[in-house]
Amino acid sequence: QITLKESGPTLVKPTQTLTLTCTFSGFSLSTSGVGVGWIRQPPGKALEWFALIYWDDDKRYSPSLKSRLTITKDTSKNQVVLTMTNMDPVDTATYYCARRLTVVPYYFDYWGQGTLVTVSS
Amino acid sequence: EIVLTQSPATLSLSPGERATLSCRASQNVNSYLAWYQQKPGQAPRLLIYDASNRATGIPARFSGSGSGTDFTLTISSLEPEDFAIYYCQQRSNWWTFGQGTKVEIK
Numbered sequence: 001q002i003t004l005k006e007s008g009p010t011l012v013k014p015t016q017t018l019t020l021t022c023t024f025s026g027f028s029l030s031t032s033g034v035g036v037g038w039i040r041q042p043p044g045k046a047l048e049w050f051a052l053i054y055w056d057d058d059k060r061y062s063p064s065l066k067s068r069l070t071i072t073k074d075t076s077k078n079q080v081v082l083t084m085t086n087m088d089p090v091d092t093a094t095y096y097c098a099r100r101l102t103v104v105p106y107y108f109d110y111w112g113q114g115t116l117v118t119v120s121s
Numbered sequence: 122e123i124v125l126t127q128s129p130a131t132l133s134l135s136p137g138e139r140a141t142l143s144c145r146a147s148q149n150v151n152s153y154l155a156w157y158q159q160k161p162g163q164a165p166r167l168l169i170y171d172a173s174n175r176a177t178g179i180p181a182r183f184s185g186s187g188s189g190t191d192f193t194l195t196i197s198s199l200e201p202e203d204f205a206i207y208y209c210q211q212r213s214n215w216w217t218f219g220q221g222t223k224v225e226i227k
Contacts, residue, residue, distance in 0.1 A: 037216075047157075047165065047208055049216040062215065063122070096164055105176055106212060107155040111164035 002026035004036075004097050004112035011118050012087050018117060022080040022097030026110075029055055029075050035100040036080045037108060038071070040093040048093075051082055052100060089119045123147055125209050125219035133227040140196040142222045144209035149189050153213040156185055156194045159221075160205045168207075169194065199224070 008020035022036060029036060037052035050062040051071045061069050070083045080097060094116045098108035124147040134140055144154065152172040157165035167176045169185035172192060182197040196203055204226050209219040 046220045047210075047218040049210075049218070052216075060215070098164075105155075105167060105170040105174070106153075107167055107170050107210065108157075108165070109167050109176065111166075114164055 002099065002110045004099065004110060006095055006097050006112045006115040008095075008115060008117065010116060011120065013121050014088055014119060016087050018082075018084045018087050018091070020082045020084075020095055020097075020115065020117075022082070022112060024078050024080075024097070024099070024112075027099060029053075029073050029078065029080070031055055033102040035102065036073070037098055037100050038082050039096045039098060039108065039111075040091075041096070041114075042090075042093040045093075053080055054102070087119045091117070092119045093117060123150060123211055123214050123217050125211060125217055127207075127209060127219035127222045129222060130220075131223045131225060133225050134199055135227045136199050136201055138199050140194075140199055140203070140224055142194040142196075142207055142224075144187075144192040144194070144219050146190045146192075146211060146213075148214075150211040150213035152188045153211055154185075154187070154192050155210045155212070156183075157208045157210065158203075158205050159208065165208060196224075 004024040035054040039049045050065045052060040053071045068085045094114040096114045098111040126145045128143045156169040159165045173185045206221045206223045
């Protein structure tokens with residue numbers, strides 16, 4: 001059974017750094033073709049992909065957020081950690097982590113439940 | 122960045138009716154398009170990948186078609202559990218999502 005779960009603060013202040021952890025089970029991030037990505041969704045709005053890391057440590061970032069992001073993995077702990085600097089109220093959203101394979105089905109096929117992060121002073 | 126435009130924004134239908142949702146890409150994405158379903162308070166669920174392939178466990182009433190810039194998700198006969206928001210997503214150039222189509226009960 002494949003599961004993913006996001007953890008981290010529910011409230012951060014403007015200008016602070018957000019650190020989120022995705023803890024997963026049922027697959028390994030050391031297996032060829034496996035990746036874990038981050039997608040966020042502001043309240044009542046659409047989904048936005050912004051970071052992804054692959055089994056070979058290849059990292060991808062959304063161009064619009066790249067300067068603020070760092071994604072890392074700890075294969076032994078089955079975790080992916082995301083940091084986002086200089087948080088702003090517009091970053092208030094539910095943050096999801098999800099698995100992505102470079103083979104069928106190619107897209108985000110398993111998702112965590114999401115964690116709501118509010119940016120407010 | 123490839124922009125995906127979904128239409129209509131809201132589709133009001135009754136159970137048993139056919140739903141047709143559209144997704145248009147700002148440039149050619151070949152067949153690299155997926156559809157997701159999202160219910161309130163839940164994560165998205167992958168329905169269709171690469172335009173026309175159903176993901177594991179997805180009922181046959183869901184079908185996808187299209188290539189290039191124009192894509193369609195069809196739900197042949199709406200079940201009560203199908204009322205939700207549907208998003209398209211492309212993987213041709215990075216990963217971007219459409220703004221969603223809400224399928225609501227008429």
